[in-house]
Amino acid sequence: MYEWNWYGTVSQESAQAIRRKYGLEEKTILDRMKEHWIGYLFIIPTFVMFTLLFYFPIARGVFLTFTNTRLGGSGEFVGLENYTWMVTNDLFQFAFGWTLVFVFGTTFLQLAIGLLAALLLSEVVRGRREWLSAIIMSPYFSAPLAGGVIWMWFLNSDFGMLPRLWVDLFNSPAPSFLASGVWPYVSLIVAQSWHDYGYAGIIYAAAIVGIPREQYEAAALAGASRLRRFRDVTLPHLVTPTIIILALRTAWNVAEFAQPFELTGGGPGTKTMLLSIFTYQTAYVNLNFGRAYTIGLAMVAVSMTAAIFYVTVIQEEEELYV
């Protein structure tokens, strides 16, 4: 099989034959593309739509931030004016800080409440667990806008349930939950946590159900207490879900628009202005697209910090699976 030449080494030709035989042929990227054309066939429709509605708009938006484009017209190049306007704007500075508080508060509460719900549900027998979790996780599936309306009605000073309950219990006039003092901030955070803790709860519940029972039995046989079993068996299985929920919920709480928009709309006045509502107002009330996208980029910066974190973690996960 091997052809030896005068110098005692394998000749060029047969070396190639060996490579071919063992599949060691070096392929160019073009060869691989030809071989895997079906992958492209499957992905092209999605890719075209993504280009039209994600890649191009995102790039176009970044371009917009350097112009004074308004709706329906083409703007002029203004350099960094939008950025200097943004960082020196009081309302932006306030909205940025309040958005961070809102995002940290809601993300933390959603995680904690969701975990507690999942832990309680995991103790219930199968069958009963399903319909209990359908009730407990239901807020997550209601429209965010409806969530805003529901809480607006629940907290309404004239006809709402909570102010009425407050009067009946404490015998003193209720504060205006959507206007006075720190109450609007508390209301927004609580309402948002109510709407979305179900997401954390569902993912945690799936993770807890997936933990092998034998691990608990072994720990119990070794004399581990209930708390100890939670710490040594349950908790390690919850690390990855926690990171995923943390990253996704951070990004989505930054992006949240419908519910806070319906509940307070940034008001009274601009008291509870979030970046998402501020972006909306700049774009569609003041019709200043350039400035609005600049504010949007500040939101993107916050949620992308979370995204990068997330991608790093799932990359490690993928290596674990493979």
Add this chain to the structure above:
Amino acid sequence: MLNETRRTKTVLYVGLALFALWALIPYIWVLRTSLLTNFAAISSDTGYIPALESLSLVGYEQIWDRYNFTTYFANSLIVSIAATLISLLFSIPGAYAFARLDFPGRKFLFYTAVFTIMFPWIVITIPVYEVFFFLGLINTLDGVTIAISIFVLPQTIWLLQGFFRQGIPENIEEAALIDGHTEIGAFLRIVLPLSAPAVGAAALFSFLTAWNNFLWVFVLTSDEEVRTATVAIHYILGSDVLRQWNALMAAVVLLVAPPVIFYGLSQRYVGEGLGGV
């Protein structure tokens, strides 16, 4: 779990009851309002739980005459069903390619798809509005449907690729290839039928997202004929006309009920897919 005592059981059920209360109480207030007459709904003489004889369905009758909710709910339904079909058509092959087929650029495309999941929608509406304005899609149901179906894509792809990757053993396709199926044949005849539950979950998810969506419809439309129920409720609340709280809350109940009931019926499939893990 193990060694349950009566005391821990009581604690457990008290905890669950508190949770159910927390989840349901804001709903209950809306439901109560929707079941009263307009006068009783805002009267402070009506109890927290109103007397049985004071309940009435008049609110549910009025939403159809006083407001144009027949159109709004029909629009919601049209947009949701169309968006579900379109997003499935795109995401099934896309997700399969990400999960199984190894082609140059796969990783890059995949991570951009993950990136888009986390991109704030309100930001991207601005340049997309320009694109749609250019294409003449503003103020049409077509435009709304296209926007919603493409913007749920990253999530449905993510949900489905997780299932293709972990739910279907790779040697099933290898066996199909050895049996002489082409790659497309193996996908259509073997993989797709096995994925029915995951496809169902993705369909449900797209439907719910479209039904619940407010932002895209709000931004891309202004005419009443193309309004969906979410946006209609927003406008009615914002208008100065005398509000009929019972009718309005009846509309909210009808808006919230379908997704919540759907979820209750199919949560087994939804839970696994949501996180993509």
